[in-house]
Amino acid sequence: MLESPLADALVGIRVLDLSRLLPGPFLTMVLADMGADVVKVEDPRVGDYLRAFPPAKGGMSGRFLAVNRGKRSLALDLKSPAGRDAFSRMADQADVIVESFRPGVMQKLGVDYATLAARNPKIIVCSISGYGQTGPYTHRAGHDLDYIALAGVLAMTGPREAAPQMPGVQIADLAGGALWSATAILGALVGRHRTGKGAHLDISMTEGALALLAAEVGNLDCGARPTRGSEVLNGSAACYGIYRAKDDRYLAVGALEPKFWIALNQAIGRPPNVGELVGNPAAQAKVRAELAEIFATKTAAEWHAHLEQHDCLVEIILELDELSAHPLHQAREVFFHIDGGPGVGEILQVRTPVGRPKAPVAPPPKLGQQSREVLAEYKFSDAEIAALIP
Numbered sequence: 519m520l521e522s523p524l525a526d527a528l529v530g531i532r533v534l535d536l537s538r539l540l541p542g543p544f545l546t547m548v549l550a551d552m553g554a555d556v557v558k559v560e561d562p563r564v565g566d567y568l569r570a571f572p573p574a575k576g577g578m579s580g581r582f583l584a585v586n587r588g589k590r591s592l593a594l595d596l597k598s599p600a601g602r603d604a605f606s607r608m609a610d611q612a613d614v615i616v617e618s619f620r621p622g623v624m625q626k627l628g629v630d631y632a633t634l635a636a637r638n639p640k641i642i643v644c645s646i647s648g649y650g651q652t653g654p655y656t657h658r659a660g661h662d663l664d665y666i667a668l669a670g671v672l673a674m675t676g677p678r679e680a681a682p683q684m685p686g687v688q689i690a691d692l693a694g695g696a697l698w699s700a701t702a703i704l705g706a707l708v709g710r711h712r713t714g715k716g717a718h719l720d721i722s723m724t725e726g727a728l729a730l731l732a733a734e735v736g737n738l739d740c741g742a743r744p745t746r747g748s749e750v751l752n753g754s755a756a757c758y759g760i761y762r763a764k765d766d767r768y769l770a771v772g773a774l775e776p777k778f779w780i781a782l783n784q785a786i787g788r789p790p791n792v793g794e795l796v797g798n799p800a801a802q803a804k805v806r807a808e809l810a811e812i813f814a815t816k817t818a819a820e821w822h823a824h825l826e827q828h829d830c831l832v833e834i835i836l837e838l839d840e841l842s843a844h845p846l847h848q849a850r851e852v853f854f855h856i857d858g859g860p861g862v863g864e865i866l867q868v869r870t871p872v873g874r875p876k877a878p879v880a881p882p883p884k885l886g887q888q889s890r891e892v893l894a895e896y897k898f899s900d901a902e903i904a905a906l907i908p
Contacts, residue, residue, distance in 0.1 A: 522873020528554035531707070534608060535559065535589070536596075537618040538566045540688060541646050541695030541723065543585045546616055548700050550588035551875040554614075557892050558586070558883065559605065562593040565885040576862030578882065583865050586882035587856060588875055592893070593886030594906065596627050604906055608896045609634045609641055614703055618646040618695075621656045631718040641716040642706045646695045650722035662723075665690035669727035674734065678747025678754070694726025750774070756805035757782075757795055760835070767818030771809070772831040782830035786812050842866070856881050 531554040535546040543558075543566065550556040560566055566586075571579040595601040606629060609615060615634070617624055624630040624645070631643040648665055649655035666672050666689050676683030702719045710716055734744040747753035757773045773782040776792040783790035786809075794805050813821065818834045825832045836844060842853040854874065855864040858881045865881060886907075893903045 521876060522551065522869075524552045524872050525874070525876035526553045528552040531555065531614065532612040533557065533614045533616065534605070534612050535616045537616050537646065539568050539618070539691075540581070540585065541691045541699070542616050542618045543568065543582075544692055545644075545646070545696040545699045545703075546589065547585050547587060548696070548870055548872060549614075549703070551870060551872060553876065556589040557608075557888075558589050558591045559594050559596070559608075560591055560885055562595055562886060565591070565593070569885065575865070576858060576860075578858075578862060578884075583858065583862070583882050584867065587865075587867060588880050589883060590880070590888035590892055591883035591886055592889045594889070596629065600906060602628050604893070604898070604902075605629055606634065606637065607898075610638045611896055612638075613640070613642060613707070615641065615643045616646070616699070616703075617643065620659075621645070621647055621651045635716060635718075639715055640710055642703060642710065642719065643716070644699050644703050644706075644719040644721060646699055646721045646723065648690075648722070649724050651720040660724075662688040662690045665694065665724040666727050669694070669724050670731050670734075671727050674731065674744065674746050674749070674752055676746045676753075678745070680747070682746060689730070690723040690727040693730060694728075695721060695723040698726040698729070754799065754802060755795070756797075756802045756809060759806065761810055761813040763816060763818040763821055764814055765817040765819075768835040769813060769818060769821060770833050770835055772833075774831075778829070778831050781828050782825075782832065785825055785828040785830050788812065858882070 528549060531549070533546055533549055533554050533556045535542060535556055535558045537543060537546070546554075546556045546558075558566065564570075566582065568582045568585075569579055571581050573580050575583060594604060596605055609629065631641075631645075634641050634643065645651055648660040649658055663672075663684065666685070669690065671685075671689055672682040675685055699719065699721045702721060706717045706719060734749070737744050737749075750758060753759060755774070757771065757779050759771055761769045761771055763769055771782070773779045774795075776795065779792060779795055780790040788808065794801065797805065816824070821832065822834050841847055847853060851874065852869055854867050854869065856867055856879045857863075858865040862881070867879075869875075889907045890903055893906065898906070
């Protein structure tokens with residue numbers, strides 16, 4: 519079993535997770551994988567909304583089961599004075615708070631950064647929102663598609679002179695929100711070690727997605743006008759694209775460099791010409807049509823068997839149900855199972871690049887499952903716990 523060298527990196531770090539749905543929970547799972555003690559503080563009535571998304575296993579959403587391993591759940595009503603006071607006491611002892619409410623909600627609840635930092639100057643609060651804690655869109659509603667629209671990501675996705683195409687994963691939620699938040703939290707923890715002070719981290723998912731376009735902004739600054747289907751890496755070049763095989767499977771061709779383009783053409787029986795790498799749009803269309811005709815003569819498996827003998831950067835595009843059986847992912851132990859307990863059984867999990875969490879891994883919690891033990895660890899008396907948890 520591949521265990522991460524970071525599996526104990528955050529042991530002793532206490533995280534209170536107020537977030538819901540995808541960005542915050544994915545972020546706190548990464549922190550939990552590195553040893554942090556993550557407590558999901560959930561509304562006693564509905565909890566994390568992601569719990570209710572179909573399909574489900576044992577009454578728990580597959581999506582929820584996928585991004586909430588290694589955490590515990592505390593059911594606490596922050597709208598009640600007792601719940602708010604209890605959370606404030608917990609924040610006095612915590613290191614990190616993650617929240618994804620609309621800007622201003624934490625202040626209405628009386629647990630905003632300024633209030634909590636006055637009690638615990640070392641606290642780090644990470645606020646994940648669509649458009650940031652300031653600016654004209656502070657209170658504007660949105661989802662991943664809206665964020666990547668305003669970030670320019672959608673404009674770069676799809677064929678030239680056609681409608682933008684929806685990506686298959688939540689780019690703003692995961693890359694723009696969760697991963698930038700993880701980076702910011704780890705930086706804030708290092709900074710606190712040096713200064714003794716916490717921080718309020720304002721993570722805009724729109725800005726996080728926009729930052730992924732840094733290289734294209736560099737092209738824009740040089741007088742180009744990057745857009746979908748016009749750049750080498752998003753569809754303009756025949757050497758870097760997707761081709762259909764005889765069996766209607768697809769191949770990803772990434773032969774950008776001259777040596778790989780030569781190797782590819784030699785392997786498929788086509789005269790190599792490195793000048794084709796920089797041809798104009800009409801020339802690229804001609805080469806693309808020729809490649810499409812050639813790739814359509816064999817199945818994807820036949821091409822794989824033939825081309826793996828050549829160093830030419832062609833891979834079969836895998837469907838999700840094929841991933842866990844692929845030899846690369848098996849060798850790297852990307853997938854693993856954890857025991858979800860009665861009614862749930864084994865839960866398939868994906869490790870992140872920071873590594874596999876330390877075994878045994880606690881399964882995603884039921885709503886409020888560890889409420890009493892969490893409060894006891896945060897030094898609440900039996901009488902106080904009984905008053906908070908009926």
